[in-house]
Amino acid sequence: MEGRSRPEPWPGATEGAPVVETRALTKRFGGQLAVDGLDLVVPRGSVFGFLGPNGSGKTTTIRMLMGLIEPTSGTARVLGEEMPRGTRRVLPRVGALIEGPALYGFLSGRDNLTRFDAADPTADARTRRARVGHALDRVGLTGAAGKKARAYSLGMKQRLGLAAALLQPRELLVLDEPTNGLDPQGMREIRTLVRSLASEGTTVFLSSHLLDEIEQVCTHVAVMARGRLLIQGTVGELASSARGRLAVTTPDTAEAVRVLKEHGVNDLAVLDDRVTGELPAGPATELADLNAALVRADVRVRAFGAERASLEDAFVALTGEGFDVAG
Numbered sequence: 001m002e003g004r005s006r007p008e009p010w011p012g013a014t015e016g017a018p019v020v021e022t023r024a025l026t027k028r029f030g031g032q033l034a035v036d037g038l039d040l041v042v043p044r045g046s047v048f049g050f051l052g053p054n055g056s057g058k059t060t061t062i063r064m065l066m067g068l069i070e071p072t073s074g075t076a077r078v079l080g081e082e083m084p085r086g087t088r089r090v091l092p093r094v095g096a097l098i099e100g101p102a103l104y105g106f107l108s109g110r111d112n113l114t115r116f117d118a119a120d121p122t123a124d125a126r127t128r129r130a131r132v133g134h135a136l137d138r139v140g141l142t143g144a145a146g147k148k149a150r151a152y153s154l155g156m157k158q159r160l161g162l163a164a165a166l167l168q169p170r171e172l173l174v175l176d177e178p179t180n181g182l183d184p185q186g187m188r189e190i191r192t193l194v195r196s197l198a199s200e201g202t203t204v205f206l207s208s209h210l211l212d213e214i215e216q217v218c219t220h221v222a223v224m225a226r227g228r229l230l231i232q233g234t235v236g237e238l239a240s241s242a243r244g245r246l247a248v249t250t251p252d253t254a255e256a257v258r259v260l261k262e263h264g265v266n267d268l269a270v271l272d273d274r275v276t277g278e279l280p281a282g283p284a285t286e287l288a289d290l291n292a293a294l295v296r297a298d299v300r301v302r303a304f305g306a307e308r309a310s311l312e313d314a315f316v317a318l319t320g321e322g323f324d325v326a327g
């Protein structure tokens with residue numbers, strides 16, 4: 001993860017009313033609390049990652065946000081309207097891709113989109129062709145537009161679903177696990193598309209169980225576990241809440257461990273000629289002092305550096321456990 005530039009919130013990301021705001025949002029299925037007292041704030045212009053293992057309540061939350069199910073208690077506002085009461089006014093302003101697109105395999109990609117567009121009562125039939133053409137172009141499917149959808153790869157199907165969500169200009173895009181099941185190339189394509197949509201000002205709310213994906217594409221993140229929100233904020237804030245680790249490469253590992261321990265470095269570990277440990281809290285200049293102390297003790301230092309904390313480090317620090325994808 002080192003050296004990778006982290007996406008910054010887009011200009012204006014924190015201005016104005018949030019695009020999504022929930023208060024104590026709760027959904028119970030019988031005895032099961034699927035979503036438990038959720039207070040979520042999605043800033044306008046953000047690429048908001050909704051992160052959590054399978055079964056943590058992401059899809060249930062999204063279904064409440066889209067007015068598909070009613071909360072047991074609490075409120076959800078989307079684009080300023082309370083859901084599900086505002087569903088009819090809100091949904092035309094939102095593009096959603098939830099649980100894979102419903103496509104007709106025997107129709108071409110273009111004909112599938114034409115059907116979606118024709119089902120929209122606000123869509124002008126005279127400009128349909130141009131709209132469909134533009135949406136296909138947007139997701140890079142112009143060349144495959146005439147192929148039957150059943151011959152599409154999973155990634156192409158997902159992009160066609162996105163094209164359907166993009167037939168109209170949208171203020172908010174809601175994507176539930178958009179890269180699930182895709183190969184690395186397909187994932188990259190979706191990520192590129194999300195970035196380009198966001199750079200045009202569309203707020204993107206994206207659920208995922210992949211930390212790395214959130215780190216690469218999102219400006220903000222909320223972490224869910226067992227129906228509850230653990231934390232939300234910018235990706236940078238969250239990662240910097242976890243301390244980075246120091247890594248020293250040296251043939252004198254035992255002596256290095258002793259010196260580093262003396263200088264407050266915790267959780268020391270040795271693997272071959274590498275000593276790593278958790279940096280003490282404090283200003284970055286302490287790094288130079290640590291290096292000097294090693295040199296003074298005649299530790300032969302081949303490499304010395306601090307590794308930036310990743311979102312995964314933050315998650316582990318938050319929950320005390322690894323990020324278990326299987327939930």
Ligand SMILES: Nc1ncnc2c1ncn2[C@@H]1O[C@H](COP(=O)(O)OP(=O)(O)OP(=O)(O)O)[C@@H](O)[C@H]1O
Pocket residue numbers: 029032033034052053054055056057058059060061
């Ligand atoms: N219609 C339902 N009836 C009963 N239980 C449900 C229903 N929908 C979801 N649940 C339960 O609520 C919990 C949260 O599920 P949800 O699908 O929201 O999680 P998720 O984070 O989206 O996971 P996944 O990525 O697997 O969809 C799970 O334990 C699930 O079994």
